[in-house]
Amino acid sequence: MARLRAELGTGHVLTDPDLRAGYETDWTGRFTGRALAVARPGDRDEVAAVLRACAEAGVAVVPQGGNTGLVGGGVPRGGEVVLSTTRLTGLGEVDRVSGQVTAGAGVPLARLGAHARAAGLDFGVDIAARDSATVGGMVATNAGGLRVVRWGPMRDQVVGAEAVLADGRVVGSLVGLEKDSTGYDLTGALVGSEGTLAVVTAVRLRLVPAVAHRATAVLGLASTADAVAAIGVLRGPLLSAVEVFYDDGVRLVRAHRGLTGPFRADCPVYLLVEFAGDHDPTEDLAAAVSGLPAVVDTALATDEAGRRGLWAYREGHTEAISAHGVPVKLDVAVSPARAAEFETAVRAAVSAAAPSARLVLFGHLAEGNFHVNVLDEADGHAVSDAVLTTVARFGGSISAEHGVGVAKAPWLHLTRTPAERDLYAAIKAAWDPAGVLNPGVLIPR
Numbered sequence: 001m002a003r004l005r006a007e008l009g010t011g012h013v014l015t016d017p018d019l020r021a022g023y024e025t026d027w028t029g030r031f032t033g034r035a036l037a038v039a040r041p042g043d044r045d046e047v048a049a050v051l052r053a054c055a056e057a058g059v060a061v062v063p064q065g066g067n068t069g070l071v072g073g074g075v076p077r078g079g080e081v082v083l084s085t086t087r088l089t090g091l092g093e094v095d096r097v098s099g100q101v102t103a104g105a106g107v108p109l110a111r112l113g114a115h116a117r118a119a120g121l122d123f124g125v126d127i128a129a130r131d132s133a134t135v136g137g138m139v140a141t142n143a144g145g146l147r148v149v150r151w152g153p154m155r156d157q158v159v160g161a162e163a164v165l166a167d168g169r170v171v172g173s174l175v176g177l178e179k180d181s182t183g184y185d186l187t188g189a190l191v192g193s194e195g196t197l198a199v200v201t202a203v204r205l206r207l208v209p210a211v212a213h214r215a216t217a218v219l220g221l222a223s224t225a226d227a228v229a230a231i232g233v234l235r236g237p238l239l240s241a242v243e244v245f246y247d248d249g250v251r252l253v254r255a256h257r258g259l260t261g262p263f264r265a266d267c268p269v270y271l272l273v274e275f276a277g278d279h280d281p282t283e284d285l286a287a288a289v290s291g292l293p294a295v296v297d298t299a300l301a302t303d304e305a306g307r308r309g310l311w312a313y314r315e316g317h318t319e320a321i322s323a324h325g326v327p328v329k330l331d332v333a334v335s336p337a338r339a340a341e342f343e344t345a346v347r348a349a350v351s352a353a354a355p356s357a358r359l360v361l362f363g364h365l366a367e368g369n370f371h372v373n374v375l376d377e378a379d380g381h382a383v384s385d386a387v388l389t390t391v392a393r394f395g396g397s398i399s400a401e402h403g404v405g406v407a408k409a410p411w412l413h414l415t416r417t418p419a420e421r422d423l424y425a426a427i428k429a430a431w432d433p434a435g436v437l438n439p440g441v442l443i444p445r
Helices: 002-008 017-024 044-057 109-118 135-141 186-190 224-234 247-257 282-290 304-322 336-353 380-393 409-414 418-431
Strands: 035-039 061-064 080-084 100-104 158-164 170-173 199-206 213-221 239-246 269-277 297-301 328-333 358-364 369-375
Touching: 002 035, 002 044, 017 035, 017 080, 044 061, 044 080, 044 158, 044 199, 061 135, 061 199, 100 109, 100 135, 109 135, 135 199, 158 186, 170 186, 213 224, 213 282, 213 304, 224 239, 224 269, 224 336, 239 247, 239 304, 247 269, 247 304, 247 358, 269 282, 269 304, 282 297, 297 304, 304 358, 304 369, 328 380, 336 358, 336 369, 336 380, 369 380, 380 409, 409 418
Parallel strands: 035 080, 061 080
Antiparallel strands: 100 199, 158 170, 158 199, 213 269, 213 297, 239 269, 239 358, 328 369, 358 369
């Protein structure tokens, strides 16, 4: 502890329980633990100093970004040092020639997006936790969010990374070469590694063209099958977002935020669709929607206030769910072609595992990504087992965009073969032989 204070300054080594508390519980409130201390390095060299000190003392380290994770991967389990990256906030000048920018791991997504837009570009990934989620955490979990249908997840945005190994050595590059066929892709290995291989300190990110105009519509539909069929018609160069949610979720959001419904009558299924482009896409969106025979009702907005109003029905879900208690939150994915079948199956699975529980589904339908939220459950383990087993039966992913963490590690065998899990363990051992970084995350103890 004396060594950490000497390296960072006393004010950036938190040991008081009240000061540690905000770092010891995750956003959901479901995962919590006690940290030996919280270290808050301000640059790459201080990160390296923290890791060297912890490795030499045999103390495990839990890297943490904005602490908006949902799988317990960024909070201590008991006695580790939490290494917070929130002071790594350097943000370089936008390189318009390469269409890239360098960002520190602690830069919030909202700040990154505003920085890119001020230079006439944009960042391709957007999530509801944009004000809190940090670049480093998004890289660590391969975050996806609202624009994957247009620009892909974080893995598609990262062209270089700088990271510190558990023993304090620095690896990686921030040059951002689009072409480099020299051996293994170490940067690619860091994306989705959940802090188990190294601590990402900065990344070189690919930017995307800024769009001048957006149009948003909420469609009322009778079934998920109708929503899936609609995506085939809506896909094209203007499609920017496709979000699905259901009547039970809309009722929850309306009650929590005091909203009226988007339509005069309620619908079983809602599909939020956004078109974006250099010209006003309102007519394109209206024409596409008019060609969908299964649409029951439509609400269309082109001005910013109207668009925010429609997005509120979707983005208000997480807040409204959390207001009713601590949910079991599972983000999963199946082939979009099987999304309707999976929706029916997962409802049945949750009902069987927890008959009195309340299930709220929403997600990114173009990728078959559902966020499964279960309130008032009697047995969280049983619910998780029911949902993840169902996902595996459909050939899907037990983690679409939030990582495996500690929450899903016991179910990794459902979608990864023994040979693949052996490779995971071998890669972990090569990068972090002493097992200092995030023990128990992704790879079960």
